Amino acid sequence: MLLSASRSAALSVGIGRRAASTIALKYSNAVFNAALSKSPQALNKVQSELNTIASSIKASPELSTFVSNPTLSVKDRYAGLAALYAAAEGTGAKKEPVSEVTKNLFVVLSDNGRLGEAQGVIEGFNELVAQHKGELTVTITSAAPLPKEVQTRLEASLKQSQAAQQAKSVKVENKINPSVLGGIVVDFGDKTLDLSVASRVTRLNNLLQQSV
Numbered sequence: 001m002l003l004s005a006s007r008s009a010a011l012s013v014g015i016g017r018r019a020a021s022t023i024a025l026k027y028s029n030a031v032f033n034a035a036l037s038k039s040p041q042a043l044n045k046v047q048s049e050l051n052t053i054a055s056s057i058k059a060s061p062e063l064s065t066f067v068s069n070p071t072l073s074v075k076d077r078y079a080g081l082a083a084l085y086a087a088a089e090g091t092g093a094k095k096e097p098v099s100e101v102t103k104n105l106f107v108v109l110s111d112n113g114r115l116g117e118a119q120g121v122i123e124g125f126n127e128l129v130a131q132h133k134g135e136l137t138v139t140i141t142s143a144a145p146l147p148k149e150v151q152t153r154l155e156a157s158l159k160q161s162q163a164a165q166q167a168k169s170v171k172v173e174n175k176i177n178p179s180v181l182g183g184i185v186v187d188f189g190d191k192t193l194d195l196s197v198a199s200r201v202t203r204l205n206n207l208l209q210q211s212v
Contacts, residue, residue: 024117028124031105036132042099047129049088049102050122056087057119063087070113077110134168138188141175141196146184154184163188 035046057063066072066080084106085098109115130137138158140146146154155172164170177185182197 023114024120025124027105027109027114027117027121028128031101031121032125032128032132034104035099035101038101042101043129043132045099046101047126049098050105050125052088052090053084053102053106054119054122056084060087067115067118070116081106081110136164136167136170136188138164138170138172138186139175140172141177141180141185141187143176143178143180143182143197145176146174154186158186158188161188163191 031046031050032043035043057067063080063083066076066083072080081103085103088098088102089095105121106115106118109118109121138155140151140154151172151174158164158172159170180196180198181201183195183200185196185199186193
């Protein structure tokens, strides 16, 4: 299931943010369905492994370089994959072999030159798991940390939304991205509410270009 779905995803053409996101989502769906078809325990194990790998890629310049370089030799790719699996296994008494679902995912990504999509695949996988468990994560992105009283009011309002009311649990988090300039961007479920200064500047620039 994972192999066939992921290889089909590799046939998609067009590089760009939207194309990459579409490709990553196809891999996310493939690995989610493969893990879920085994058992809820397998799904939880794969999620734990993928999140550990994602953190390791962010923390390790070597692993980050590995996943972002599609021109590596077969030997170097297998060495890099072994390092990813080692990170997922953990250390000490809790060290466990990596699941075949996780290994298959990264083998397919590597074979198709798509290791650069790994972080997007893992993010998409986590969203699918959250949906499956009835969890809703609301992400508020702002240029600077929100004052506590502002975030509290926003959380209270967001938890009254229809999407939040339908969820079994709701988690609200504040992410920082200076490029939004000011205002906020709210992501919840498959919806985005863009109230950022950056989006208003973009719309203004578009209008000015149209009037030239």
